[in-house]
Every structure is written in C-alpha cells, then in structure tokens.
Amino acid sequence: MSAADLMGPTDEATTLPRRKKRDWLFGIGLTIVVVVVILAAIGPWIAPYDPTAVTPRIVEPPPSLGEIPGLLWGSITGTLEHPPHWMGTDASGFDIFSRVISAPRIDLSIALAANGLSLLVGVLLGLLAGYYRNVATGLLMRVSDVLQSFPVFISAMILVALAGRSTVNIIIALALLYTPIYIRLTRAEVMSQKVRGYVEAARAMGNPELTVALRHVLPNSLAPALIQASVTIGFAILLTAGLSFVGAGVRPPTPEWGLMISTGANQIILGEWWPSVFPGIAISLTVFGFAVLGNALERRYDGG
Amino acid sequence: MTAAEAPMLEVRDLSVAYGVGRDAVRPIDGLSFTLRQREIVGLIGEAGSGKSTAALALMGLARPPGHIVGGQVAFEGRDLLAMDDEALRRIRGRDIGIIVQNPRGALNPMLKVGRQIGNAYRAHNKANRGDGKRRAIDMLRMVGINDPERRVDAYAHELSGGMAQRALIAMALSSMPKLLIADEPTSGLDVTIQAQFLDQMWQTVQETGSAMFLVAQELGILANYCDRVLVLQNGHIAEDAPVRQFFAAPQQPYSREILRLEQDTAEGGIASGGTVKAGAEPLVRITGLVKNFPIKGSSKVVQAVHDVDLAIAPGETLGLVGESGSGKTTVGRCLVHLTEPTGGEIRFGDRNLSGLPATALRQMRAKLQIVFQDPYDSLNPRWTIRRILREPLDLHTELSRGEKDSRSRELLEMVGVDPGLIDRRPQGLGAGMLQRLNIARAIATNPSFIVLDEPTSVLSPRAVVGLVDLLRRLQRNLGLSYLFISHDLTTVRYLCHRVAVMYLGQIVEKGSVDQVFNDPKHPYSKALLAAHLFPDPGQRRVDRQDRRELEGEIPSPIDLPKGCYLASRCPSAKPECQARPQELTILPDGRSIRCWRVATGDLADQEGLQHAV
Numbered sequence: 001m002s003a004a005d006l007m008g009p010t011d012e013a014t015t016l017p018r019r020k021k022r023d024w025l026f027g028i029g030l031t032i033v034v035v036v037v038i039l040a041a042i043g044p045w046i047a048p049y050d051p052t053a054v055t056p057r058i059v060e061p062p063p064s065l066g067e068i069p070g071l072l073w074g075s076i077t078g079t080l081e082h083p084p085h086w087m088g089t090d091a092s093g094f095d096i097f098s099r100v101i102s103a104p105r106i107d108l109s110i111a112l113a114a115n116g117l118s119l120l121v122g123v124l125l126g127l128l129a130g131y132y133r134n135v136a137t138g139l140l141m142r143v144s145d146v147l148q149s150f151p152v153f154i155s156a157m158i159l160v161a162l163a164g165r166s167t168v169n170i171i172i173a174l175a176l177l178y179t180p181i182y183i184r185l186t187r188a189e190v191m192s193q194k195v196r197g198y199v200e201a202a203r204a205m206g207n208p209e210l211t212v213a214l215r216h217v218l219p220n221s222l223a224p225a226l227i228q229a230s231v232t233i234g235f236a237i238l239l240t241a242g243l244s245f246v247g248a249g250v251r252p253p254t255p256e257w258g259l260m261i262s263t264g265a266n267q268i269i270l271g272e273w274w275p276s277v278f279p280g281i282a283i284s285l286t287v288f289g290f291a292v293l294g295n296a297l298e299r300r301y302d303g304g
Numbered sequence: 305m306t307a308a309e310a311p312m313l314e315v316r317d318l319s320v321a322y323g324v325g326r327d328a329v330r331p332i333d334g335l336s337f338t339l340r341q342r343e344i345v346g347l348i349g350e351a352g353s354g355k356s357t358a359a360l361a362l363m364g365l366a367r368p369p370g371h372i373v374g375g376q377v378a379f380e381g382r383d384l385l386a387m388d389d390e391a392l393r394r395i396r397g398r399d400i401g402i403i404v405q406n407p408r409g410a411l412n413p414m415l416k417v418g419r420q421i422g423n424a425y426r427a428h429n430k431a432n433r434g435d436g437k438r439r440a441i442d443m444l445r446m447v448g449i450n451d452p453e454r455r456v457d458a459y460a461h462e463l464s465g466g467m468a469q470r471a472l473i474a475m476a477l478s479s480m481p482k483l484l485i486a487d488e489p490t491s492g493l494d495v496t497i498q499a500q501f502l503d504q505m506w507q508t509v510q511e512t513g514s515a516m517f518l519v520a521q522e523l524g525i526l527a528n529y530c531d532r533v534l535v536l537q538n539g540h541i542a543e544d545a546p547v548r549q550f551f552a553a554p555q556q557p558y559s560r561e562i563l564r565l566e567q568d569t570a571e572g573g574i575a576s577g578g579t580v581k582a583g584a585e586p587l588v589r590i591t592g593l594v595k596n597f598p599i600k601g602s603s604k605v606v607q608a609v610h611d612v613d614l615a616i617a618p619g620e621t622l623g624l625v626g627e628s629g630s631g632k633t634t635v636g637r638c639l640v641h642l643t644e645p646t647g648g649e650i651r652f653g654d655r656n657l658s659g660l661p662a663t664a665l666r667q668m669r670a671k672l673q674i675v676f677q678d679p680y681d682s683l684n685p686r687w688t689i690r691r692i693l694r695e696p697l698d699l700h701t702e703l704s705r706g707e708k709d710s711r712s713r714e715l716l717e718m719v720g721v722d723p724g725l726i727d728r729r730p731q732g733l734g735a736g737m738l739q740r741l742n743i744a745r746a747i748a749t750n751p752s753f754i755v756l757d758e759p760t761s762v763l764s765p766r767a768v769v770g771l772v773d774l775l776r777r778l779q780r781n782l783g784l785s786y787l788f789i790s791h792d793l794t795t796v797r798y799l800c801h802r803v804a805v806m807y808l809g810q811i812v813e814k815g816s817v818d819q820v821f822n823d824p825k826h827p828y829s830k831a832l833l834a835a836h837l838f839p840d841p842g843q844r845r846v847d848r849q850d851r852r853e854l855e856g857e858i859p860s861p862i863d864l865p866k867g868c869y870l871a872s873r874c875p876s877a878k879p880e881c882q883a884r885p886q887e888l889t890i891l892p893d894g895r896s897i898r899c900w901r902v903a904t905g906d907l908a909d910q911e912g913l914q915h916a917v
Contacts, residue, residue, distance in 0.1 A: 196681050197676045197677075197681035198681065198682050198684045198685070200642060200674075200676065200682075201674075201676065201745070202695070203642060204640055204642055204673065204674045205669060205673075205695060205696050205745070206667065206696075206700065216684055219686055220684070
C-alpha cells in the first residue's frame with residue numbers, strides 16, 4: 001500500500017481558512033458557558049452578599065467609572081466598610097450582583113436536569129422507534145407528535161400549574177416537552193444507520209440483535225441528539241426563567257434570573273432599570289453562549 | 305490513427321495549485337501532452353492523483369480554492385489560459401464539451417432536462433426555445449434514450465442514474481464539440497449501456513474528426529476504445545504510450561503493477577488460488593433457493609431469486625455474475641442468512657442452515673463469513689482497528705486479551721496492512737486498505753467459506769490487483785472457499801474456478817471459467833461477454849464486426865414472463881420460447897444451461913459470438 005492509498009481524498013486545504021473564523025466564535029461561546037458553569041458551582045460562595053438576605057441599604061448602580069478602581073481595590077483588600085453593590089440593590093434591598101451570580105445554580109441545574117432526562121429517555125425511545133418499526137413505536141411517534149404540537153411554553157405552564165410549583169415538577173415538565181425532539185432526531189439517525197454496511201457486518205459476525213443495536217447503531221446515532229442538547233440547554237434556561245417570570249416557576253426569594261426580571265419589572269416605570277436589566281443581560285449572554293457552542297459542534301459534526 | 309492528424313490540444317507545463325506561498329500543494333505540476341484529431345486518449349492514475357483536476361484544468365477551470373498557476377493549453381493553436389473570459393466562454397460548451405462524474409449532481413434539479421440541453425445548445429447557436437427543445441429531443445434519441453419526446457420533460461430525479469448520465473452526455477454533445485473531455489463518464493452504468501455509449505462516442509470521433517480526452521479507471525475501457533494511454537503521476541504524465549504498446553510493455557512500475565494479472569493470465573499463469581480436488585463433497589450446497597420480497601400494499605411480490613442451485617467445493621471459488629438486478633447479491637445474502645430465504649435449502653457442511661435456531665446460527669457464523677461491496681461503509685467508523693478485529697474474537701473464541709491482540713496483529717500482517725495502524729480508525733484510509741481490513745475481520749475466526757459481494761467494485765485498478773493477489777494467497781494458505789459475486793468479468797476470470805451466470809433471479813448458465821468465458825452457450829452469457837470490455841487491445845470491441853446486443857428492457861421482476869425470461873430480448877428466440885418454461889439442463893461437457901434450444905441442439909453455434917479470451 002502506498003501513501004496515496006493511505007490518505008485517500010482529503011480537502012484539508014479547502015476548509016482551513018473558514019475554520020479559523022468559526023473557532024473564534026466557538027471560543028466566545030465556550031468562555032461564556034464555562035463561566036456560567038463555574039458560577040453554578042461556586043456562585044453563592046463568591047457572592048459578596050447573601051443573595052437572599054436583605055441589606056439595610058437601597059443603592060443605585062452603577063458606581064461611576066472613576067470609582068471602580070478604588071472600589072475594586074477596596075473589595076480585594078477588604079478595607080471597605082461593606083462590599084460595593086456593583087449592580088445596586090432591588091426594592092427589597094437584595095444585592096443584585098450577588099443574586100445574578102448565584103442564579104446559574106438554579107437555572108442551570110433545572111435546565112441540565114431536564115435536558116439530561118429528556119436526552120436519556122428520548123434517545124432510548126428513538127432507538128426503539130427507529131430500530132423496530134411496528135404498531136407500538138408508531139403509536140409512540142403519534143404521541144410525541146401530539147406533545148410537539150402544543151407551544152412548549154404554554155404546555156410547561158399548564159403542567160407546572162397542575163403538578164405544583166416545585167423544582168422537581170419543573171424539571172419533569174420540561175423533560176417531557178423536550179423528549180419528542182430527541183426521539184425524532186435519534187429515530188431518523190437510527191433508521192439511516194441501521195442499513196449501513198457495518199451494521200450488517202456486525203450481524204454477519206454473529207452478534208445478537210440487541211448487541212448490534214446497543215453497541216453499533218446507538219453510538220453512531222447519538223451525534224444529532226447531542227448537538228441538539230447543547231442548543232436546547234440554552235432554551236431550557238430561557239424557559240425556566242420564563243416560567244418564573246409568569247409566576248409558574250421557582251418561588252421568591254430564590255435567586256433566579258426570570259424571577260428577578262419579574263420582580264424588577266414594576267420598578268422600571270419608576271426609572272429603576274437595574275433590577276431587571278442585569279439578570280436580563282445574564283440570560284441573553286448564557287443563551288447566546290450555548291447556542292453558539294451548539295452551532296459550532298453541529299458544524300464540526302457535519303465535517304466543516 | 306495516423307500521426308499526420310493535426311494536433312487539436314497541446315498542453316504544456318500546466319500546473320494547478322491549492323493554497324498560496326510555501327503551503328501550496330500542486331496536484332497538477334507540469335502536465336504536458338498533445339491530443340490530435342480523431343484521437344481518444346485515456347488518462348489513468350491512482351486514486352487522488354489529480355485526474356479530475358487535470359480534466360477541469362484543460363478547460364481553464366479549477367475548483368476553488370485551487371487555481372491554475374502556469375502553463376499553456378493551446379486549443380487549435382490558441383492558448384485558452386491567455387484568453388479573456390468572454391472568448392473562453394464561447395469556446396467552452398461549443399468547441400469543448402465536458403462530461404463530469406455524478407450526473408445527477410451536475411443536472412439542475414429545478415429544470416426539465418430538455419430545457420437544460422436546449423439552453424446549452426442555445427448558448428452557442430442562434431436558436432429559439434422551440435429549436436432548443438427539438439435539438440434536445442434529437443440528442444436524447446441519439447444517446448439511446450427511449451421515448452425522447454416524453455423524457456425531454458422529465459426532471460433529473462425522474463431519471464435513473466444511467467439515464468441522467470446519458471442526458472448529461474446529450475448536453476455535452478448538443479453543440480457537436482470538437483473536443484470532448486469526459487471524467488469517468490460510465491462509472492455507475494451497467495456494462496451493456498457502458499459499451500453502447502462508448503461505441504457511440506468512438507464512432508462520433510471517427511466520423512466527425514473530433515477528439516476525446518477520457519479519464520478512466522477501468523483497463524477494459526482503455527484497451528477497447530483509447531488510441532493512447534497517459535499515466536498521471538505526481539501531477540505530470542509519467543507514461544505516454546500507444547494503447548497496444550502500453551498493454552504489451554508497460555514502462556512505469558505503476559503500469560506494470562496494474563497489468564500484472566492480465567499478463568499472468570495471458571501467459572497461462574495460475575488463474576486462481578489453487579486446485580480443487582475432483583469429486584470432493586461440496587462444502588456449501590444450495591438447492592431450489594427462492595427469495596421473494598413482498599411489495600407494500602399489494603399482494604404481488606418481487607421475485608429476486610427463483611430456483612437457484614449451487615454447490616461449492618472446499619478450496620473452490622465460484623463466480624456469480626450478471627447485470628445489476630439479476631439477484632446475485634440476494635443469493636449471497638441468503639447464503640449467510642442476512643436475508644431469510646423464502647424457500648429452498650442451504651446446507652453448510654452437514655448442517656441445514658434454514659432450520660437452525662438463532663443461537664446455533666450465530667455460532668455457525670464463525671465459519672461462514674461475508675465481505676461487502678462498499679469498504680467505506682462496512683467498518684464501524686467510531687471504532688479503532690484493534691476493536692474492530694477483536695469483535696469476532698470476543699464472540700467466537702475464549703482467547704485472553706493479550707492473545708486477541710497478537711491475533712489481531714497477525715491478521716493485519718496476513719492481509720498486508722501495517723500492524724502499526726492498529727489504533728487508527730477507518731476514517732481516512734483508502735478503499736483498498738479498508739477492504740483488506742474487512743477481509744482480516746472475516747478471516748479472524750478461521751472460517752472455511754466467505755461470500756465476497758462485489759469486493760472490488762469501488763477499488764482503483766492497483767487496489768484490485770492487490771486484493772485479487774490477497775484472496776488467492778488466503779485461499780492457498782487457508783483452504784478457503786469463496787462465492788465471488790461480481791459484474792466485473794475480468795476479475796472473475798482472475799479468481800474463479802467455476803462461474804454461474806444469473807439473469808432475473810435464475811441461473812442461465814453454469815460451468816468452468818474456461819467453458820463459460822471461451823465458449824458461452826446461452827444467448828444471455830454470450831451477450832454479457834460480448835458487452836464486457838476485457839483489457840486486451842488485441843480484441844478491441846471497436847474492431848469487431850459483430851457487436852450484437854440484447855435489445856429492449858429487462859422485464860420487471862414483479863410480472864415475470866411465463867416462458868423464458870430472456871425471450872423478449874433474445875436474438876435467437878422462437879415463438880415456443882415465449883410459452884415454454886426453461887429448465888436447467890446438464891450438457892455432456894458438464895456445464896448446465898437454461899435454454900431448451902441449446903440443450904436440444906436446436907440452436908446451432910454459427911449464430912453465436914465468438915469470444916476468445
């Protein structure tokens with residue numbers, strides 16, 4: 001065998017310049033996601049104030065630009081009387097900065113748990129539906145059609161309203177609504193993979209059917225669902241916040257972005273924009289980060 | 305061909321580069337050759353050697369980000385590369401036509417094919433839409449499309465691959481170009497259609513004094529139609545020889561390698577992987593195999609395989625040949641029970657596979673293996689080679705982890721793959737090497753029988769030679785039996801002891817390779833062999849007087865005729881053939897044939913085509 005045989009046709013040269021540009025965007029997405037994940041892990045501990053404790057002061061943000069270096073220095077050395085309120089406080093006297101950086105814990109864990117649950121269930125059902133095409137799996141597909149035909153947000157509101165406003169219920173409601181996407185994606189991929197030569201080869205080698213499905217077809221059918229998951233996390237965060245915003249989510253005074261926007265909304269007409277705008281920016285950045293990351297993964301999977 | 309013909313295309317130092325500066329790679333680097341009037345020149349080279357890039361560059365084109373960086377392409381004395389775009393556009397399509405690979409990708413899915421052909425014609429000729437359409441109909445008829453008045457209004461997706469290819473050819477020829485550049489124009493076409501098209505091209509070139517530059521992967525095409533052969537290596541022409549000289553005395557190591565088997569066979573060298581003991585008890589015996597596929601929403605069935613009997617002795621290779629749709633692949637799949645037969649019996653050794661429970665069948669698979677057509681598709685893309693080769697050992701042996709590893713390395717050495725690649729994934733490896741890995745996996749558990757389902761059909765000529773060598777060597781060393789399914793009669797001749805010809809799910813003729821190839825008796829075998837392009841410039845198809853083909857379309861495998869399946873297309877059919885079902889009869893010389901006229905001596909031999917191999 002010669003080197004030419006080994007390499008096969010490649011067009012590395014044609015994809016190089018474009019990939020660089022994408023990597024730049026991918027880097028931003030990744031940075032945002034990493035920051036959010038870190039905040040979810042340690043946010044409440046690095047917050048200067050207890051996010052659910054009232055401070056005696058009501059403060060407007062932001063400190064003028066000239067003050068920032070002094071305040072920074074002060075907060076590092078601990079010489080200030082009390083830590084600065086970087087984003088001011090809301091009407092109840094909660095420190096907004098502390099709440100904004102504590103919120104990922106609740107938002108991200110709901111989104112992750114719901115997503116993980118629907119991914120797991122959806123992929124397994126999708127494998128079943130794609131691998132065995134019979135009356136039962138046909139019925140499964142019709143049920144997921146019905147679930148998908150309602151607007152996600154309305155369905156989530158109704159489900160939570162019926163089941164009660166607990167974190168577990170929110171997770172289950174979101175998981176139920178996102179599962180059909182994963183079923184559909186996985187099923188389509190399984191259907192195209194199961195007729196491929198390597199699957200036939202696995203069968204011809206003497207693998208039992210279940211082994212063929214789990215060891216050969218499943219791992220090769222995961223990519224679309226995983227890519228979808230990275231995008232869906234962003235939307236799940238948005239949905240969690242949305243539920244809280246309309247009062248169907250977590251209860252106050254839990255630090256949660258949607259809830260903060262909601263409680264701050266009343267003050268906007270008074271000209272007090274900061275209780276709502278800062279958590280709003282936080283949500284936007286987070287959703288953007290996950291979406292960019294998801295797109296980058298998708299392009300990478302498609303082969304650039 | 306005389307050297308006195310005027311040069312039509314003179315290429316000097318043509319170079320195409322990808323990238324700029326020091327990182328630039330030059331797939332075409334200093335390409336020089338001359339193409340004369342009334343000449344067909346074939347270009348051959350390894351996969352990835354830049355054949356398609358060269359073909360495009362002859363029109364002054366390069367696929368982005370590639371660009372032509374130097375040289376001259378003089379067409380009738382004018383350098384195409386020095387022309388402005390406007391002048392070039394007038395020449396492209398009118399004076400130089402191009403046919404690319406992947407016909408469906410090259411046709412616009414939104415436009416009727418007739419419009420596309422008409423547009424191509426109108427771009428270079430004063431004509432209105434009606435003229436364009438009339439021209440399109442004429443061209444479609446010329447390239448052999450039935451009912452062109454109707455097909456002219458078809459969209460690309462309504463055409464079969466072969467028809468799309470012919471539509472593309474019609475488009476390229478619509479303005480009667482002086483030079484036609486064709487990049488593997490017949491890949492994916494059936495042999496009979498391939499021969500028809502190339503015959504037509506050859507004739508056009510001879511009659512109109514045009515010329516053709518033909519990128520080809522098949523030695524048969526080069527031998528039968530080309531006047532000269534160019535070998536592309538490292539971006540330039542490494543060998544430029546008249547076709548007879550090329551086949552008789554190839555100069556380059558690459559040329560010698562791809563022609564080695566052909567020369568061995570011509571000199572009477574061993575044609576297969578060893579001798580078979582006469583009178584040995586068959587290892588595999590298929591009796592009365594039937595496979596019907598139900599049609600959804602109908603009580604009718606597709607009769608893919610109909611009453612097939614085969615026996616394969618230990619150490620023997622049986623070739624199974626026929627056009628696409630003849631049911632040969634289905635026979636192979638039924639044999640290893642990847643498809644459940646509708647009826648008939650398959651015995652392997654002393655066991656009947658059909659009655660076997662699932663677990664027993666799975667155990668049998670250690671001894672009964674299959675290698676598929678598409679090597680790119682047959683290996684799990686996520687697994688390393690180590691894991692791929694370990695899988696059969698995990699399933700069928702009790703070896704320890706270390707023993708499995710050393711067995712895997714041993715297997716890689718047996719099939720000629722560097723064991724250092726054991727931790728790589730299949731992605732990025734060439735087709736030839738992937739097919740070797742498939743074979744390594746198939747022989748891992750020491751099987752005695754392997755179904756080879758068109759294993760060479762996507763390989764380059766050089767990889768085919770390597771694979772044939774390997775299969776012969778494994779047969780000699782391991783005593784393997786093969787069922788070799790292929791439409792490529794050349795490879796069948798290299799590898800098989802006996803051969804069975806299939807047509808519409810039935811075996812029509814069965815005998816030794818010598819019998820069937822040198823003296824085919826059944827009208828279908830005769831036609832198949834006559835259409836096949838053997839790589840022998842001494843027996844050029846274009847030099848033959850009689851180039852009779854089967855006429856008409858293959859009957860649908862849903863509503864099969866009552867009598868002989870071939871009757872509607874057979875040149876020697878008699879009225880009785882329509883009504884009389886055909887039986888497979890054994891002739892005195894040991895071959896079997898499904899034609900009552902041959903069996904009863906009613907069909908005399910002078911009607912047949914002689915085909916010496």
